Amino acid sequence: MIVALAGGVGGARLAYGLSKIKGEALAVIVNTGDDFEHLGLSICPDIDTMLYTLAGWANPETGWGVDGDSWSFMDQLGKLGGPIWFKLGDRDLAIHVQRSHWLRQGDRLGKITSRLAQAMGIASTVLPMSEDAVRTKLETDQGDLDFQDYFVRLQAKPLVRAIRFEGASSARPTPAAMEAFDAAKAIIICPSNPYLSIDPILSVPGYRECLQRRIIPCIAVSPIIGGAAVKGPAAKLMQELGAEVSCVGVAKKYAGLIDGLVIDGVDEGLADAILACGIKPLATKSLMRSLQDRIDLAQQTLDFALSLQR
């Protein structure tokens, strides 16, 4: 069993590769700090991106949403005077409507996610980080913002001064996630935003401790390549928070929690700086353009992890 921690697009790409290799022997614990209510619908952006990606349904251009989706609902919503800043595709809507309905009927998010994954033909286990609401809030130069306000409505333009995860301190990991850790031979931190996607998971009491007390290897894959984020606001955010915008910054962020860091070949010159953090680097082609790239990187990451047995 392998446990992976992930957020949305970048993390899901590696998870896809891991899933193709490990199948049922992979459990992915997904950030729910971005979850929010919109138009009365319970939207879980990272879980959805993970499900769509693992099912092979994701839009390959954007990384989020459903491939080939259409926008009739949004168009009509606009005509009715509804809010159109958050784009909901016609196909994408199905998961939000069905999930919201099940949640209102009293089903838990973990059970719902598992039911959706099964319907989508996903062999691996997809787990929300918690059943309890954790909400990522950003303190910015434009005031305190909800995550989607910052990320979608304001296109991550505000300057971020601090990030907090409301509800995290009283949230609990899902029992299924803890069981997955117990059965795991290695832990992979996917190339997701360390501050916005992985930190929310680690902020739920239990996860950070699992990593700190681990007797199995834990490997991260850097989302920063050549000083830039492959996708999303990670680089801008790291700079605003005073972190080094490089895979060394990622190593420092994860110091004490990981045994190895997969970095891209272009960052090979930074290997010694990573070693200085007590973390073993593996330089390889880490940019995932094709589906095969995802599988290749996943295989290298798994081999690397198992070579670092503690």
Next chain:
Amino acid sequence: MIVALAGGVGGARLAYGLSKIKGEALAVIVNTGDDFEHLGLSICPDIDTMLYTLAGWANPETGWGVDGDSWSFMDQLGKLGGPIWFKLGDRDLAIHVQRSHWLRQGDRLGKITSRLAQAMGIASTVLPMSEDAVRTKLETDQGDLDFQDYFVRLQAKPLVRAIRFEGASSARPTPAAMEAFDAAKAIIICPSNPYLSIDPILSVPGYRECLQRRIIPCIAVSPIIGGAAVKGPAAKLMQELGAEVSCVGVAKKYAGLIDGLVIDGVDEGLADAILACGIKPLATKSLMRSLQDRIDLAQQTLDFALSLQR
């Protein structure tokens, strides 16, 4: 001011004609007995059909739903294992999602309907018959059925023994509907199903009394032409309930409530039987195929009503 009572497709067609002639001086009171919750969405089939028809957005083939709608949401919902017996088009979904959201935020159905009508450019007033939940239930040979179970899922095939309107006795008319009656010069009962669309309205204490005590003319347009319903299960249902399946059956159903009944030319031979109910018949071309047919029938109905000033 003219007040019209209506259900879905057939009623909405005449209301379209009335609306083109009267504009702001028309208030349509719409059946909400068919309303139901589906997938956590509050669906108001007759209000939606009325809004779509008055806005010119309705699907001309089916009479319900939005013209040119697509089915990506339904297709995806099926893939996720969701219920697909009730068809929700991608565009149509917008009104359900937006209304459900407003309702959960505490807005009332009347306010929401008015806001939607305004966004859709509808000059006439569309009013739900009540803010209180009234639910049409059918006692059938297959047991007690919710309206949509009977009408959509079982395609109106069960034999109906009786109809009841749950919640009606404690429901109240909307104040706006009562104000519309006070200002009205005539009342038009649209060619909707007398048992499934008009009876629910009349079952809410206040409406029947308004019609019984009227000092203005009230005219119905028969939904039965040549012994058959133009659309829907009206004819089958009237037979099952022991009523005469003809415009005379409609006249008997509305006896005491209306002063005149518009019937189709093919039923001219039944004029005397209608007169015998104390109701003045007007035989004309009452089948509405084109948009102009709706306006012509509306004009004749209005002229007929005003000629019957009490």
